[in-house]
Amino acid sequence: MTVLLLVGFAAAFAIALAASRGDIMSPASTAAGGFLLSALAFSLLAHSIKVELSGGAVGLLMVGLAAFLVGSIMASSGAMRQDVQQAVLAPEQSGFERVGVANLTKFGALGYLVVMADILITVLLLVYVQRLSGEAGLTEAISTYRTGILESSSAERRIPVWLQQAQKITTAFSVCYLYLFIYRRVVAKLRGGYVFLIPTLFNWLQGIFLGGRLQIIRSVVLVVVVAQFLSYLHNKNFRVDWSLARKSISWSLVRKLIRWVPAGVILFYGLRELIGRQSTEGIGLYFARYIGGSIACLNTFLEGGSVVESRGWGVQTFRGVYDFLSRYVVQEDASFTLPWAVAPDGTAIGNVYTAFWRYYVDFGWAGVILLSLITGILFGGAWKFLMGKVRSGSIPHLGIMIYGFVYYCVPLQAIESYFYISAMSFNTVSQILMIAIAWVMVAPRRQTARGAPTHLDVGKSSWRRQNRPPNH
Numbered sequence: 001m002t003v004l005l006l007v008g009f010a011a012a013f014a015i016a017l018a019a020s021r022g023d024i025m026s027p028a029s030t031a032a033g034g035f036l037l038s039a040l041a042f043s044l045l046a047h048s049i050k051v052e053l054s055g056g057a058v059g060l061l062m063v064g065l066a067a068f069l070v071g072s073i074m075a076s077s078g079a080m081r082q083d084v085q086q087a088v089l090a091p092e093q094s095g096f097e098r099v100g101v102a103n104l105t106k107f108g109a110l111g112y113l114v115v116m117a118d119i120l121i122t123v124l125l126l127v128y129v130q131r132l133s134g135e136a137g138l139t140e141a142i143s144t145y146r147t148g149i150l151e152s153s154s155a156e157r158r159i160p161v162w163l164q165q166a167q168k169i170t171t172a173f174s175v176c177y178l179y180l181f182i183y184r185r186v187v188a189k190l191r192g193g194y195v196f197l198i199p200t201l202f203n204w205l206q207g208i209f210l211g212g213r214l215q216i217i218r219s220v221v222l223v224v225v226v227a228q229f230l231s232y233l234h235n236k237n238f239r240v241d242w243s244l245a246r247k248s249i250s251w252s253l254v255r256k257l258i259r260w261v262p263a264g265v266i267l268f269y270g271l272r273e274l275i276g277r278q279s280t281e282g283i284g285l286y287f288a289r290y291i292g293g294s295i296a297c298l299n300t301f302l303e304g305g306s307v308v309e310s311r312g313w314g315v316q317t318f319r320g321v322y323d324f325l326s327r328y329v330v331q332e333d334a335s336f337t338l339p340w341a342v343a344p345d346g347t348a349i350g351n352v353y354t355a356f357w358r359y360y361v362d363f364g365w366a367g368v369i370l371l372s373l374i375t376g377i378l379f380g381g382a383w384k385f386l387m388g389k390v391r392s393g394s395i396p397h398l399g400i401m402i403y404g405f406v407y408y409c410v411p412l413q414a415i416e417s418y419f420y421i422s423a424m425s426f427n428t429v430s431q432i433l434m435i436a437i438a439w440v441m442v443a444p445r446r447q448t449a450r451g452a453p454t455h456l457d458v459g460k461s462s463w464r465r466q467n468r469p470p471n472h
Contacts, residue, residue, distance in 0.1 A: 320425025
């Protein structure tokens, strides 16, 4: 069955690539690639823990992925067509660059204010984590705190709301400054500017103190997505062959990302001790369980080895919404911790069961198909919209930023349903609103004809508008 799953996911990846004309960064290709990588990791893990994949697990995974691909490909089909007449690029890109990077060389007083706020928030988070956990050691405090918030939604075990909101504000600025750093490197071809990365590094550190590494993954995905869209400005094939441009840029970014994989793997593996994830496994088996363990957990659940019941309409799927309601509306303590799946040899595998598990527990097979289809339509439609803007001569900066901010949900479906439990939550909605506000404050400014300052890139910049010849 494992071989059948690998063949099925490989076929799905090939279909997704063909449908997107070789664009590996399209939602369909990214999702299929994520499941293929997870299946490869599972094949290594299964041999170690003696897990036999069932036909039910294979069917559930294939149906869920197929529904996502159908929704994504249908929603983004218009962006796949070759239409050279609509591919607008300024004859002289330097005109766009002179306007667009006028104020990108300075971090600014606001940037340093954000860094000072980050330092204060990071220290306060550490103090509260140690206080709430009752542990003096950093590793023990992080581990105890993380376990406590997973077991209960009680306000007494959580960071104060005002500090959570302050962290959201600095997170919003970190996303904006990270975007500007990529813009500097990709569009303006400016070297240095590493000070723009400081807010992101503090955001990572804050996430680690709270017992997670998702911020790191989210930032990496954001960088790749933003770099892809901005790279169209300098691709020599853009005006000649739109499909070739998309294909060459996406694969080039993946090749560059692979170069950083060894360093990323070592960092990710090393952080497990700091955040209290005790493990005696080697680095290979650790990542096999991290990436492919969700498939093993799903298989264990379907075979009756892990019993989890739906606690109400959509509770597992829309956990973020219910978590908000339990804390601020109904004032009830609600635990959303899932039981650990255990392999036949007694090895603890994990407590994530892929995205499709939640849909299946709450709504059955119909939920797997419908929710996966909706997710595919949303990401495919957003991708088509942004691609259409880029092809027509505009860069919707804020749209690209927000899209990149939540895009991690697509490849990580093989692990968890981050889109419904995290992205579709009040926390993420408020976070996106803060990003929009922060971008208004951070976005570079240019001078109008009368010399009055105005925001250049609050919503979008247009190659066509900025390079329009003067009227005579």
